[in-house]
Amino acid sequence: MEGKDSKVEQKRHLKKQSGPKAERKKVRKQLGTPAGDDERKRNPKAFAVQSAVRMAKTFHRAQDLKAKKHHIPLVDRTPQEPPPIVVVVVGPPKVGKSTLIRCLIKNFTRQKLGDICGPVTIVSGKKRRLTFIECNNDINTMIDLAKVADLVLMLIDASFGFEMETFEFLNICQVHGFPRIMGVLTHLDSFRNNKALRKTKKRLKHRFWTEVYQGAKLFYLSGMVYSEYQTQEVKNLGRFISVMKFRPLVWQQSHPYVVADRMEDLTDPEMVRIDPKCDRTVSLYGYLRGTFLKNKGQVHIPGVGDFAVADVSFLPDPCALPEVQKKRALNEKERLLYAPMAGVGGVVYDKDAVYIDLPGSHVNQEQEEVRPTTELVQSLIGTHTTLDAKMSASRVSLFTGAAALTSGEVEEKEEEGLTSGPRENLVWDPEMRRERRKAVFIEDDNNSESSSEEDEDNEEEESDEEGRRIAGLREGANDKTKLKENQEPMTAPPVKRQKVVEEREAENESVVEVPAFADSEDELEMSEEEVGQKSEEEESSDEEGEEDAALEEGTIKPGDFSEEEGSVEEDNCESQVPDKEENKSNLISCYYFSGALRWKEGLQQKASEAFLRQQRSTPNLRKLVYGTGNMSIWVSDDSDGEDGEELGGLFRVSRPEKGKKHRADGMDCSRFDPDGAHDWELEEMFDSIRDCFVTGKWEDDQDAATLLKQDEELYGDFEDLETGEVHNGKGETILRVEEDVTQKKKRLEKKRRLKERFDMEYDDEDATYFDDLKEVMQKQAELNRAEFEDVDDEMRIQYEGFRPGMYVRLEIPSLPCEFVINFDPHYPVIVGALGASEGNVGYLQMRLKKHRWHNRILKTRDPLILSLGWRRFQTIPLYHIEDHNGRHRLLKYTPQHMHCGASIWGPITPQGTGFLAVQSLAGTKSSFRIAATGVVLDLDKSVTIVKKLKLIGYPYKIYKNTSFIKGMFTTVLEVAKFEGASIRTVSGVRGQIKKALSTPAGAYRATFEDRLLMSDIVFLRSWYPVSVPHLYNPVTSLLMPVGQKDSWMGMRTVGQLKYDLGIRNKPNADSLYKVRAPRHFNKLQIPRELQKALPFKSKPKQDKTKGMTPKDLQRPAVIREPHERKVAALLTALSTVYNYKSKKAQTAKRTKHKDFLQQQDKAEEDKLKRQKEAKKKLYRMMGQKEKKRQRSSLKGGPQDD
């Protein structure tokens, strides 16, 4: 209302302070709106239906919006004790990732952790555990971690702005399911003035929102205090993490995976000694996530390859959640920290070794001592690339401000101008001695300004630092040996531990053996001595030992478990034939048919015998369904060592053995004809199944009579409120049953029925299909939970596999030795299980789009590195596009801004899985490393991509419309294949292949719609199928030596090869552009006959040109006499003079006239002016007179003056 811009000052609204209006308002405010005074009621017309159509539309819209919010309900499969949440901390180098992790760990566990290498698991709350993983700048690591992350903490250096790594990681996340992403701004203390800080925050926030979603959380870590973030801010961040909810991601939900936090080499040392390059058996440890894992499945380790798991076993949780959930907060003991790769962990013991935890403070002290104090040396330790590599990569600028740009960079910049995305701005950071890939958006000018300012600042500092840095580098080189020493304990943290462990093992050796005794079936066999010994040992052993023994005693080893159990079960059945209740408890239990034993007395014996017989013949179902664990069972093992009688001691008669034939070559028929064991003539048999029909006797709880009675009990009592009469059902008269159990049951039953009735009455009103579906899912989830609640873990694993949240140990044989030798805990080891057919390789059809920030289009048949499913692999894609008739036409290059199809030979992955493509993994050559993204459309065993093929021929004999063409084919047979095909000339004359000619091989006769010229070129357009190259080359980046893991190089592109080898193709001379000689055409000759027939307009005209005048008509030249010439000259002179004079006079006259006109104009103007004035005077006088007259008339003076 009172905007500053509005020029017209408006009056402000003044509230009435008194009067009836104010009174009314006051009353209304006090009472609220009176009950009767509803808007709708007060003004019904305003809310009446104006238009039925409009109403329908609004209703539809409302419903649409409502339906949009629905997700397809899924069965809730989250385990009771979920695995730790994977928190991946990403960001460009030197942005504060390790510091943040360290601070968070300190915040949650009150422990300090020196070096963050490998996953760090902590207990963060009563129900939540966290696993922190640091993600370095390597794109391999970024891809792998994006696939397993639940939460991503994206660190952004606010003083610098966004870097390309951030956007790359966001893109990777988008492709592989979008985990929760939280941004964290660091280096905020570098801003001097508050306004710049605020502006930067806002700018970064909005850019972050466009990338993630509107309103995504962005955290600010304002500054460092003693090289740590402020406690309160870290605490807040921790709170956010610990209450965060996560969305289920499709790939993670459907695949079990383990982020390995511990690796042990199990290979026999002797074998390693003999052949250091032998394949290794490795056990990997970690929490199982995703979904249930079956033993002996196929897994993929990104960066290593596909492997079969030899054995999976679960271990006690090394970082368990607190057991009692009563207290409000965790106590010090429960704040566990587990990071074996960093050298910290709880008590872990397994098949290989026993590890004892040293108190965390102790470890820290050691590590703190080791840590060098100077930041420079520390940063050198932290990096993975060798000093040489860094030296070679770094460029020392000699003059301040002189940025040395290579030719490649110049080219890049030129191209970048075309793309719409952010431009990469390589900024040399003197502190970190690396190039930072700043993401510069063209639209924001502030950024570039500020950065340039910064640069200036930096430049000033640079000169100072220059000398320091070089000195530092030299120092670093000298310290190289020292560094190596320091690094050793880092790369192999558990070494020290192992020693302790071995000692411990030696002590406990006998303890370990104890369970073997316990395991033996008959404990009585044990001699007394042994028992004594055992007891002594048990006393001596600490808690773990006891636990171990108990575990072993209580349960049987998983390997021989099922068989033994089976036999036990059988025994049970035999011994407990009449005991029905016992058997029911078994899952695969043997029920008695209720009527089966209620025959005559004599039959009972027979039936029980039959039952026993059947029991013996029934195979162990559990074994059949869930497997025994060893494959040998179902691969038929028939040995050919049958003893047939020998013929003459030499030959054996080969006869199909009856029994064997039945087994191996039996008839494949599912028809089941029951044996005639039961005689259905007997009345007893009839009786036995009579209750199976609705006409038979029902169960007690379903019988109509009892149900009626129950209803009476339930609803019989009621009090008539009007009369006050109390009606009692029969329930009152029924004798009270003494047993509490039955009473309780009844009460529960009553409650249930009441609830059911209530639900029926009230829930059904607005129950939709969606609600029903949800309810079904809920029920299934409850069933899933309830089924195995009280089954012990060993048994449960047999049924459902290892459930997520368990700490498992995967034993993987035949891993390449480089995995162990070049193991670097900074690189994550992920074990992702594969689905049923995901181990196969086949053709994949995908939809692909070149990333709009990637600055060059992709070429068909150039190898590309894809990240699809768990895998990263190099393959050769063929790009294609679908024509209007469904033909897949090969493209040479991907379109600029359009989707296209891509076919590859690669691992079969479910349809709808996203993928991303990178051109090379080594280094950061391109500005934006992600080349393309897309989705798997189709898996097919055959592909039909075609490319256009034009066959060219030349006419060598031309008749009227028929021509003989040569040079298109080479044999008669080829022509025969193309008979009837349509052909065309360049000028557009269409034709058809007729028949092959005999003499020049491959020539043929063809007819055209017009006569050809000898200079015409004839071509045949055809489509040639292209086969997809079979290249599937898994990226084995984890096998690279330490420090070079980000430099994996696969197959090179042709262009790269040519560049590297310096090869240049010689172009085809015909394809080069050149100036064409102008063509001359002969004159058009029209036959005389035709000329005659033409109308006059089109007739060639006969008129002659001017040069053709005949001699007689040509006039002769006049030659003058000298006198005549003189006269003529004089005349010319006179006329010239006259002309000049007259011209002069003319101009003079014209000027004069002009002046005259001007004067006239002026006079006219003056005249007008005068007249105007005179008129004015006159009118004024007239006006005054009039006025006077009026005045006088008003005064009532004399009428006429």
Place this chain on the structure above:
Amino acid sequence: MASQGLNYDGCNFFRQRLVLSTLSGKRVKITNIRSKDDNPGLRDFEASFIRLLDKVTNGTRIEINQTGTVLFYQPGLLIGGEVEHDCNTQRSVGFYLEALLMLAPFMKMPLKAVLRGVTNDPTDPSVDQLKYSAVPLMRKFGIDGLELKIVKRGMAPGGGGEVLFTCPVRKTLVSVNLTDPGKIKRIRGIAYSVRVSPQMANRLVDSARGILNKFIPDIYIYTDHMKGDKSGKSPGFGLTLVAETLNGTFLSAEQVSTPQGQGEPVLPEDMGRNCAKHLLEEIYRGGSIDSANQSLALLYMTLRQQDVCKALLGPLSPYTVKSLDMCPPGYTQPGHVILVTLLT
């Protein structure tokens, strides 16, 4: 990279092996197929079966050695679509159809198969039985919109029948909980006769009703007499009975006359009684899934989502036991829980 294949000996459970291989994507090598037999190698009906599999898949690689005793099968992808197949008359259409039932929901395109051959013979479950017992069972797993139609009826040995089978695509099957079969509410059936007197069917119905009427009055047995070109090439008759329970369990039994020129002819009265007794036997054996479809149900249970799935089965038929045995450990997806309870 590629998952390792499986090796088998002998031609037993041929269909199961190939079907499971196709579903799991694992290649299979079967050796010593009737190697000791006088007439070694694959039979015509098995070859026909392989051809059918080839039709419904894409990219299948099949290698058979010269004597036909070794088969290598690398499964392709299940494509589906419209398929026509002339089944070998050595076995009835049921032989082929059973495998198709297992594969059909997992195709890429809805399957529409026209199978020609013998529709009813005494060795295999007939199309009628599958129609009345397997199709309702599949519906329980969420596969609705199935159609199994007998266009022409052809009895063994001549054949000449035609069956139309259409099945929609279901990527995920519903978890079922079939622990309570419920009581039988009605009995239905179909008595068919071709190229014999239509009276045969009536005689079958009468004799079967004679026994079943003692239990339940709600019995209706349709008679189906096909004439002309719909009646196939050989004479014969048969009876299929289905008992339906309150909870939607279908228990079936069937009897088919012996093929012309093989074995001794049977009286329709005897057959009707026998069939009714078989049904009673089936009811006696109990369970929520009748013995002819146990293996089908168990397969679906393994291929469904990872939820608890329960079924109450009667004593397992030998075929089911073997097919369970076939199912390689680790074949089921992780988290699959199948609970089978046995009635004895």
